[in-house]
Amino acid sequence: MNFFRSIENVGVYALLLRRVITIPDRMREFMKEFFKGIYQLGVNSIWIVIIISFFIGAVIV
Numbered sequence: 001m002n003f004f005r006s007i008e009n010v011g012v013y014a015l016l017l018r019r020v021i022t023i024p025d026r027m028r029e030f031m032k033e034f035f036k037g038i039y040q041l042g043v044n045s046i047w048i049v050i051i052i053s054f055f056i057g058a059v060i061v
Contacts, residue, residue: 024030
């Protein structure tokens with residue numbers, strides 16, 4: 001019984017890999033959302049970078 005569950009898990013993993021590797025149906029929308037997400041990640045992380053840079057500068061000086 002455990003053997004069949006392992007085989008099923010391998011199959012589910014293979015299907016997941018196929019979905020990850022294949023090209024999306026709507027490439028234009030995918031790229032638009034992808035770059036929008038990257039931009040938001042950069043904008044939202046700028047405060048963390050500023051605070052860490054301040055403390056590193058304080059320790060070095």
